[in-house]
Every structure is written in C-alpha cells, then in structure tokens.
Amino acid sequence: MKVMKLVVIVAVVYVGIVATFESLLGYFQPESQATLVIATTAGDGIWNERVVSRLDHDGKMYVAANHWPRAWYTQVLENPEVQVTLENGKSPYMAVPVGEAEHQRVDAEHRLGLGFRILTGFPPRYFVRLDPR
Numbered sequence: 001m002k003v004m005k006l007v008v009i010v011a012v013v014y015v016g017i018v019a020t021f022e023s024l025l026g027y028f029q030p031e032s033q034a035t036l037v038i039a040t041t042a043g044d045g046i047w048n049e050r051v052v053s054r055l056d057h058d059g060k061m062y063v064a065a066n067h068w069p070r071a072w073y074t075q076v077l078e079n080p081e082v083q084v085t086l087e088n089g090k091s092p093y094m095a096v097p098v099g100e101a102e103h104q105r106v107d108a109e110h111r112l113g114l115g116f117r118i119l120t121g122f123p124p125r126y127f128v129r130l131d132p133r
Contacts, residue, residue, distance in 0.1 A: 018121035022067055038063060038130075039083035039090075040075035047083065048072065055127075057106045062098070065126045066112060076128055084130055092133040103127050 029051035031037070036054045039047040050072040055062040065073035076082060076095040084093045098106065106127050 018119065021119045022069055025067070036063070037085035038072060039085070040072050041079055042075050043079050048075065055106060055110045057109055061130045062106055062127050063130065066123065067120055068123045073126060073128070081133070082130070093130040094133050096129045096131055098127045098129055102129070
C-alpha cells in the first residue's frame with residue numbers, strides 16, 4: 001500500500017511539473033534566432049499567434065508540434081494558409097503536414113533531448129513544412 005501511495009504521489013508531482021513547464025512556456029513564449037511566429041486562424045478571421053521553433057532541413061523550413069498544447073497545429077490542419085513572422089517581417093505561407101518518410105528524415109536531424117521530453121511529458125511530435133505562397 002505504501003508503494004502504491006508513493007507511485008501516485010510521484011505521478012501527481014510529475015504531472016504538475018509538466019503542466020507548470022508547458023504553461024510557463026506558453027505564457028512567456030520565448031523568442032530567439034531559432035524561433036518564428038506563426039499566425040493561424042480557425043476560419044473565423046481571428047489570427048492567433050504562437051512562437052514555435054524553426055527547423056531548417058534540406059533547404060525547407062519546418063515547425064513541429066512538440067508539446068501537448070497544440071491548438072495552433074489543429075488550426076493549421078483545418079486552415080493551412082498561415083502568416084509567418086521572421087527577421088524580415090511577416091509573409092504568407094502554406095503549412096503542409098509531412099508524410100512518414102519526410103517526418104523520419106526531419107526528426108532524425110532535429111532530435112529532442114531526453115530532458116526536454118521529460119519536461120514536456122513525452123508528447124507525440126508532428127511536423128509541418130512551411131512553403132512560401
């Protein structure tokens with residue numbers, strides 16, 4: 001019984017750490033040279049901006065849904081016409097979900113560290129290629 005109680009306590013603490021990390025990351029949305037701002041819409045005409053990590057692979061630009069909160073990714077699947085803000089300003093892009101082979105190539109080149117995966121609760125990872133319009 002004590003072991004089960006300890007397992008439950010550890011699980012609750014871990015879920016709390018993941019929720020806190022994801023919430024703080026979503027709230028502060030840190031930007032750097034390795035990020036971009038993607039603006040998506042759910043079709044209602046209201047643009048929602050989100051800072052995401054920029055991945056370059058074979059001359060193409062990708063972003064990945066690496067976290068459990070992923071409303072932007074759901075919006076991209078529903079309406080792939082997005083606005084991307086880079087160093088030189090905002091431009092229109094088409095967000096294209098990648099197939100399995102392309103996913104494996106990009107994932108192999110841009111692996112996530114174990115520490116990051118632990119802090120984010122091991123969410124599934126999905127990639128989107130950003131093609132200029």
